[in-house]
């Protein structure tokens with residue numbers, strides 16, 4: 001067994017060397033919020049955080065995640081309280097069918113950590129690694145901007 | 160390990176090309192040597208005479224190095240065209256070189272900048288120029304039991320170097336239909352002492368064009384005209400041997416590589432403060 005640290009908790013996956021991390025997250029750990037669509041790194045729906053960096057889990061081997069902090073969409077909410085970016089996606093209807101949404105929210109988290117106060121154009125470039133087949137892009141951009149506002153408000157309140 | 164296991168063993172760096180080759184059964188290694196966490200190969204060093212970039216430097220790391228040197232700014236701008244934010248954290252500079260796609264984005268810049276590939280093997284390190292590094296589609300000068308250690312970009316001691324990279328692409332994630340890069344060194348006397356050119360996606364390897372470079376070398380920066388650069392780009396474009404594929408026709412590539420090189424040369428001259436007439 002290989003021990004991974006996923007969403008703050010140690011978990012075990014099999015030792016097979018020939019599997020992608022996305023596969024292990026979904027099949028061994030049941031974390032099906034990580035979606036696999038293209039399986040070629042293009043669509044971004046399998047995006048997770050590896051030590052805080054956004055990464056396509058379909059292009060990583062499961063064993064390569066050993067010793068790293070993995071965050072999936074399941075790790076964002078605090079109990080029943082949605083993460084501010086999740087809340088913003090709900091409020092701005094930043095999705096239609098919802099398939100790509102987990103990847104978008106994870107990308108948004110990494111993007112806003114680097115650029116907490118972006119313009120709409122910067123959001124569009126920052127989120128360019130995630131494809132939404134429904135074409136909800138204008139709403140997604142609004143959701144990310146709203147998420148940024150919420151995170152800034154939380155940070156201000158904490159000061 | 161590579162030597163011990165022979166041709167069935169392959170290097171796994173960021174895996175962004177490897178995963179696809181492996182899924183499509185273009186490669187079927189029995190042993191993968193995962194060099195991802197080899198931190199000694201993950202560095203960017205700016206010296207007086209050279210910039211050294213470790214093979215395991217992620218594209219995302221190179222992207223963030225823009226403020227450290229104007230040549231790193233040029234390379235950073237290239238990485239922004241590559242892959243997606245969440246694959247740039249995985250994809251490495253060495254992997255981009257070693258995958259040796261004729262359309263790879265960093266390779267023409269490394270050829271234009273006259274970079275050196277430092278290759279590590281059982282008998283120590285050896286160096287080959289970026290131009291000689293590429294041998295064919297997905298084929299490089301790195302032998303089965305060797306790895307690429309770093310890429311070194313020489314900096315002039317008696318002048319300044321500026322460069323530029325231009326490409327035509329269809330969408331953000333897509334690879335270049337055709338691309339071109341230029342690097343121009345101007346001596347303290349204001350005379351162009353060295354011109355490097357790199358032509359991508361117009362042959363199985365990245366091309367250079369010594370005759371075109373020579374046509375510009377020796378010219379005073381103040382005397383460079385748009386017409387002169389167009390002439391140099393036209394000479395360089397004669398080296399192209401493009402093919403037609405799903406992305407573009409050979410004719411389109413032939414015409415556009417000249418345009419890319421002309422623009423890259425114009426950028427490089429402008430970056431030197433040259434006024435183009």
Ligand SMILES: Cc1cc2nc3c(=O)[nH]c(=O)nc-3n(C[C@H](O)[C@H](O)[C@H](O)COP(=O)(O)OP(=O)(O)OC[C@H]3O[C@@H](n4cnc5c(N)ncnc54)[C@H](O)[C@@H]3O)c2cc1C
Pocket residue numbers: 040041042169170171172173174175176177178214215240241242243246249250251252253254255256257258262263264265301305306307308332333334335
């Ligand atoms: C969605 C997507 C978009 C992409 N877009 C672009 C693009 O716009 N432009 C572009 O140029 N490329 C693009 N690529 C291709 C790819 O991401 C790059 O070529 C990347 O830099 C490869 O690096 P890697 O570390 O992932 O290499 P890997 O996949 O790990 O390795 C690639 C090859 O190089 C060998 N190798 C790797 N490192 C070494 C080393 N140090 N020594 C010896 N051999 C080594 C491996 O054995 C393998 O054969 C894209 C890929 C994807 C999936």
